Amino acid sequence: MKTTYENIIDVNRIASFESKESITDILTLARGENIPHASKDRQRALLLAIDVQNDFMQNIGSLPVAGSKGDVQRLTRWMYCNLESLTHVICSLDCHSMMQIFHPVWWLDQEGKHPKPFTIISYEDVASGIWVAANGESERSLEYLRNLESAGNKQLCIWPYHCLEGTFGAKLESEFTKMLYFHAAARNATPKLIYKGQNPYTEMYGIIKAEYDKEHYINYAVLDAIQNCDAIFIAGEASSHCVLASVEQILEYYAADRSVTSRITLLEDCMSPIIGFEDSTRQRFEELRDRHGIQIRKSTEVIL
Template sequence: MKTSFEKIVDVQAIGGRNPEKINDLSAFARSESFPPSAADTERVLFVGIDFQNDFMENGELGVPHSHRDIENATKFIYHNLEKITTIAVSIDTHQPKQIFHPFWWVDGSGKHPEPLTIITLEDVEGGKWTPAEKYEESLEYVRNLEKSGKKQLCIWPFHCIQGTTGAALESQFSNMIHFHSFARNANLQKIVKGLDPLSEMYGIIKPEYDRDHYCNHQFLESLKTYDKIIVAGEAKSHCVLESVKQIAEHYADNREITSRIFLLEDCMSPIPGFEKVTAEEFNRLRNQYKVNIVTSESFTL
């Protein structure tokens, strides 16, 4: 390939200001002679989950080792540019007033919860934490989280607020996926998630709970058209894990599809404190659904 990795990705700039301009990347890509992705006989999907500034090490909800994950993921895409048919990325997008942000809740003295506070059904029913509005809907949400065995309601720091720099794709990852789009004449799929004020949406398929039972059926159906589905992203313990679980559970009776999933374990990291449960869940995905857990260096297309 004529364009070096370093012309696309500046490893020192990961998590910071982008030194490259997108029109320059387009020009580099046009100098290449890759066949269009539509001509691929083996169809490969790369799914990048929430590689956004606020999940970088210096972000509002920074994930340790996320800069390393970006470096590994971008090198993997670069070395497999001609073999990756489509890239899809999720973009976590929020408003300040959502059920998992501090503004939503107050205690008896009118104070908001600190980040990482866990709010249980007992807390809400007993009045320890009260929603500033939409009491019945909030109670319903917490009740259904516990009823379905989902993750408990965790209050997160404000992050990925719509329109802010923190919500944007990390710059060097953005460089690489847009370069791929230009060079392969491929549609770059961007999946915005997380705007419902009354629900957390870790996974890219559906919220933790919502009255309308939203499900991204279009994306699920599209997975049938790929021979390999490669997944990377942040955080391994939350948005990556829930996304893969949702896909695997949807196709629970079709191991032909779940066995096409490859998780690049060195391109994702957990939120501290969730390492053990994440490892257990990944083992379950491998044993129950035949999902493949690999590294970007060992896995070849």
């Protein structure tokens, strides 16, 4: 390519308040390339980028993931090196309002105080009155906690306010955005942005479905895109939560079709866990690899 990686990405501005997308300049550079359109690819490769957003970036985010800055650098480098063979990119974006069941403002204790971030709230806590829903939604909150616990899903964790609609934290990280749109313009391949987590009554770690919701929503558009690609690569933040949940949900849906699951590769050096979840995350990914045939590889080992 005529355009160098450094013409697109300023690694010193990854996960920085100083980074600017300069998308017009990026599109101009991309249009100067002479690369076949993605529609002509015989082997279709998909990148599923999970929550590469400012609020999950170290130094600038409200819920920072240690290692995320290096993850973005390696991911954008991988996208650049494989740009002529990377067909399509789907990005998930956490997107929340202030009043959601996992944010402090939803709950009050017996003294009228909101819970601190990372407080765990159980069904029994609410049933016994330790916590009440500040908005009068205690019954629906109880229903959620009952179904969450009966299904053996994650416990309800109160997270810091993050990825609030319209805020800086909810945006894709700026240097990643530049590579995303360079790829889009150079290959005439519009990226697909999938918003998740907007239902105030539930948590939604994975891109496919919520932890529990009455409507049992499933994102079939993403599942169909996966099935229609010859190779699927997954990266993003945090590997211990939203990436892992997304992978588990995809593999649950395609559990009986190893021809699909064996096409999936985790770019392990383009994702990082929340501190304290390193060992459990690695162990779980290895279990999924052994059961479903997914691959776990470093980005430098994957050439399309």
